[in-house]
Amino acid sequence: MANGRNSDDNQLRDRTGEKRQFTRRTFVAGTGVLALMGLLGGRMGQLQVAGHQRYSTLSQANRVKLVPIPPNRGLIYDRNGIVLAENRPNFQLLVTPEQIPDMEATLSGLRQILDISDAEVERFRDLVARSRSFEALPLKVRLTDREVAVFATNRHRFPGVEVEARLSRHYPHGSHAAHAIGYVGRINEQELQRLDSRGYGGSSHIGKTGSELQFEERLHGESGLERVETNALGRVIQPLGRRAPEPGDDVVMTLDSRLQRVAEDALGDQSGSVVAIDVRNGDILALASTPSFDPNLFVNGIDRATYAGLQENPERPLFNRAVRGQYPPGSTIKPFLGLAGLEHGTVDPDDTYYCPGYFTIDNVNHRWRCWRRVGHGDMDFASAMAQSCDVYYYNLGYELGIDAMAAFLGRFGFGRKPGTGIPGERDGILPSREWKRNARGESWYHGETIITAIGQGYFLATPLQLAHATSVIANRGLSFPPRILRAVREAATGKTVEAAAPEPERVVELDNPEHWDYLVAALERVIHGERGTGRSVGSDLGYRMAGKTGTSQVFSLGQEEDYDEEKLRRGLLDHALFTAFAPANDPRIAVTAVVEHGGSGGGVAAPVARKVMDAYLNPADGGGDRV
Amino acid sequence: MSELADNVATRRTTPVLQRILHLDVQLVTALLLLSIAGLAILYSATDRSMEAVQSQLIRMAIAFATMVVVAQIPPDTLRRWTPWVYLGGLGMLGLVLLIGTIGQGAQRWLDLGIVRFQPSELMKLAIPMAIAWYLSMRPLPPSLLNVLVATVAIGVPTGLIILQPDLGTALLVGASGFFVLFLAGMRWRIMIAALLAIVALIPVFWLFVMRDYQKQRVLTLFNPERDPLGAGYHIIQSTIAIGSGGVFGKGWLNGTQSHLEFLPERNTDFIFAVFAEEFGLIGVLHLLALYLFIIGRGLYIAVNAQDTYGRLLAGSLTLTFFVYVFVNVGMVSGLMPVVGLPLPMVSYGGTSMVTLMAAFGMLMSIRTHRKLWAS
Known part of the structure; x- marks a missing residue:
């Protein structure tokens, strides 16, 4: 085949003949165009001149709509x-x-x-x-x-x-x-x-x-x-x-109205959110966000004053906190990070690390403080989890490094939409070198790795993301994509068609599956251990719960300032978080509760989550999971 | 030598618009007039919606900008790109069938994240380009073998578009390929044989390919009363609108058929009926004359193009533009079945307008990038 501008010349061709041929054909086509345009014109004449009287009458008498x-x-x-x-x-x-x-x-x-x-x-x-x-x-x-x-x-x-x-x-x-x-x-x-x-x-x-x-x-x-x-x-x-x-x-x-109601009542007049997921299939059982609003107001147009009232309310009742609220996960990130530490060999379950109440690194004049100022002393994996020792995790995160941290946490779905299709779902932020370069155009600092390890800094997650990630732990690495649609009853046939069951995906595969056992045991100690941060909900539980408390700072404290809750206005109080699944040995439900400015995760958010779990797991209290 | 001298002389005397911006003054003027008429009637058809007029104006601006950009690409470059454009378009068409998102009941869209893209629109340009490219490298009139190759090259994408199903676009795409073959001098006896084959294939199409709603439309054409709730209602109401307009029309903004909402789809495919009702036969003849002028200018550019590729491409694009006009006006006036084709530059909507103006950009490129030596 020829190429280049003289391609045509490689063959013996009658160029003038071809051109004349083209002109002839164009003439034929042009004649056709004229004839057909004439046909259109004729048709218009037929309608607008010959038929005008008739169509005019029809138009005036046009009564059929x-x-x-x-x-x-x-x-x-x-x-x-x-x-x-x-x-x-x-x-x-x-x-x-x-x-x-x-x-x-x-x-x-x-x-x-x-x-x-x-x-x-x-x-x-x-x-x-x-x-x-x-x-x-x-x-x-x-x-x-x-x-x-x-x-x-x-x-x-x-x-x-x-x-x-x-x-x-x-x-x-x-x-x-x-x-x-x-x-x-x-x-x-x-x-x-x-x-x-x-x-x-x-x-x-x-x-x-x-x-x-x-x-x-x-x-x-x-x-x-x-x-x-x-x-x-x-x-x-x-x-x-x-x-x-x-x-x-x-x-x-997929919502369970009864469970949803329990969640809403448990939140009461506090601003916050509860997400409950059936870990066995990803069904979202409760998706609560408080304060709420009356949707009936919007159906036939809402009047301005009411709308302004909803818009300007500082508690933002229209805001769907469950999928759009992005909170620093705080200590609720520790289970995921702890697992990363075990899996990467950064920590050994039995080795201890000494917590003097603060953490330092060479050549940096800064003390990262533990929430417990006097320190925890020697901490092993389980006790660091149960008592939520920050220093243990500062060290773990620092040793692990931001790249391994981001890669491992990403497998639990942090930093991207859960993909339920619920309108407005947010991505949260999973900090990494790449994220910081793209979002801020800056490079990553060591100090940021350290605070990322306790779920602070740039880290943000939605309650739905946390609940889903918790269900991945409950399923030991198996992820059921969370879903909100259970079935559709087709009007045409009257048949109920179940929504396609989500295909579970093994997102976390451990080299040593025993690490799941260590993690779950540690999470149980959070609830049932005598020094566990979640022990307030652990007494008289009819089942074993595995969970983690979290308190996420709304603002940062100077390193020598004293943290005095009493002196703070409620608006500056930390967010209280809690995420858990139960029963620990045969998980059925994962619940994440966030109470904005609630203070302590164990004291405020955990009881909220427990009420939801009780309602689901103790049928005696009026229900259980009817399916 | 005189041709060289002519070309040199032409180059000196060409208007600035043509020399620097590579635009054809006559075509640009006619297209602008058409756009103005389109906006005026759209304002009326949408019950004086400035919003609709504004968004149409934005689309027109994008379309004209596309035309200007395309006009800067020399025909030689277009020709070099042709095989890739064609293969890329074909690949995307296949992709649409596999993963295309459902839009308006048919799979036509490819979601590119930011914009949704309709590969069948690209094929409106890619097919005439490809056939012109293929035939221009071979002796003309094309041999039977070359005609067959070209037919396959036209048939595969056309078939894919029919499967979407988008009959209107398939018709345009198929026609654009046929026009290239016709202008290249395809023998009459081949055409007659092909025609007979098509006639023979009609029953097959009717039974196995056409969807129910498409059959209904054809049947409705012959007897509008059989479907007074659907397409038949459209045709009845639009002929009433056109006919009641008379010679002088009811005047701008005064069409009763459209404003009392008897006329369906009056902003889009049936906008010509609003025009005919309000501006009458006189307005219609002016509008048709404007279209005819554009087509005539296009054919003139084709005949005077410097190489075979440019000639075939320009000719085919122009005749395809005519098909738009004829099918739309024919449909609205009850001469043709209801095939969803917009009236170029007048109907509300954007996708096809951009393609159309890109085609005019190619015509202008062929017109204005002249080499001193024709080949």
Whole structure:
């Protein structure tokens, strides 16, 4: 084959002939184009000149409209069949702004006969500003029978206003599991652009957060169409034909509503989060974040004052701490790091390391302090875990080095999204040389390795990440990807289709599997040992628990300052963390609890997690794991 | 020698736009006019949505920028890239079928993380480039063997696009390849034989390849009333819109068919009906004349291209542009089945506009990168 610009010349060719040939063919094509354009022009003449009279009449008499019929949205259940999101019929007062001659007069007229609050009017005005034109918008929802009757007698006074029975989304348990379930809201302009106009015809709502957003496609269904005859004002006279909408599928979440409730109650009015995972399959049983909010507020547009209240609340009720809250893991990172130390031979389970209350390295004039200022004395692997000795881990981390640390912890899922598909999942931060170079453009310092070893410094993890990593320990290296969808009940067939069981992956393979035993034994000593930091929850437990407390600093102390909880405002108190699984010898559940500014992990977060575990593992207390 | 002198003289007298930016003044002017008409009618069709007009404006800006960039690439470079563009496009098409994310009910998209990319769009350019590249290295008219090779090169990607399934794009891609063969002088008897073969294959297609909804569309064309809720409703309403526009039209923003929402998809595939309703036959003829001018200019560029590759490529791209116009207007006016093709530069939407303008960039490149010696 020839190449280069003179490729054509390698063969004997009749160039002029070819060019003439091309010109001829172009002429033929051009003639074809002209003829077909003429055909189009002719067709236009036929329609617009010859047919004009007829089509003009048809256009004026055009009374047949296609009215899309929105499908019924699928319901959301917890794993035991408790309804978490449903559709309730209710009477709504609908106003079509384009059909109202004088909006102010209409509004004040309506307010004379119906009880419409200022907040409702304000909410409605916001809605008008944000909605598509020619859309009937709710001014008031959930009208009483009396209000419906009152409006009916006055209807002639209000063109463009109607009362209609509509299904609207309702969350029967209010703020319960609100972050996990999410909520629907009215479709906005942006969403409109990317929606398939056919499937969403007539639909006014779409999932905005949580499962409502994540499973929008399944929940929504597909709109149908009705062909109707209308009068001159566009009002429907009679239906002519219909294609039924396809209702959305029901979604069954992995959540256990009862356990979720226990978690929420245990957190009480503290800000925090609880994540509970069934370690045997990765099902997320509880995904609690407090404080919570009432998702029903968002369904038909939230009024400004309420929204501002939620937005400006310093406790951030709208924030889903379980998947978005990124906390320094503090000492809860020690189990993972301890295992890394064992596996890399940095520490031996039986060797001891002396904790004088601080840690130093050569040539650096800095003392890294243990949380226990007077020191722990000689610490072996298990006692360092049970008493959460910082110095033992400073040394372990320093010897191990940041590269081995980051590589090993990465296998537990730190530093990347858990991949549940829950909207808004965060990555957390797994500090490493590479991360620091990319994120900060700086190189790594030794001192940072040392504080990373106690889960401080740049280290951040979400409660979901911690709970999942804990389940990997419970499973001795086997990872079940956490999931929130349990099954889908297909509307078309009525069949319940289980979500594909996640394929477990062996993410941590130890050269010496006995190290798992050492680790689990040490974690049991945290709870059941007499000096364990989690011993407050260890008494009168009906099962063996393996866990780790953590206290993560919200701000750093100067090295000679005294740490005095009493003097600190609550906002500056450390976050309390606790992560555990149980039963220790046959793990079924992993729970991570974070209480913001709670103070001590063992004292505050551990009892929260224990209540969830008790509810799950002691059926006598009202349940157990019904499946 | 006179050709050399001519070329030297032409080079001196060419306008700045052409000499420095490598743009063709006539084409740019016509395309700008078309864009303005498109924005005006879009404003009306979307019920005066400035938002829609703005986002369309951004897409147009991107499309024009693409055109300018492509126009800077000399045809020789385009030709050198051709095999890689084709093979890359083919590979990505295969990939789409394997892992493509579902978009709008069909697998057309490849998720590249930041942007979603439609390889079938690339094929609209890659096929005419590839066939022109292949044939330009061989004696013309092409031998039967070369025609067969080219047919396979066209058929495989077209088939992959049909599988997505995206009939509209498959039609364009297949046509663009055929145009190259036609312009290269493929013998009439081969074409007639091929035509007969296609006619013979229609039943096979109907029974085994076409999906139900595609069959419905064809059947609906012959009898719109049989599907008054779906495609038939579209055609009935759009012919009413066009017909009621009459000679002078109802005036901008005054179309009742569109504003009372009788006309479906009036922002996208059926926007021509809004135009016809509001601007009447006079407006329509002007719009068609504008399209005709663009096509005529394209063919002129093709005939005057300096080498076979440029000629075949320019000719095919121009005729493919015509197919867009003809299929869309034919569909909206009830001459053709409802095939989802946008009206170039007028319909709301961006992906195909960028490809289209890249094609015009190639035409301008062929027009403006002239060597002193033609080959």
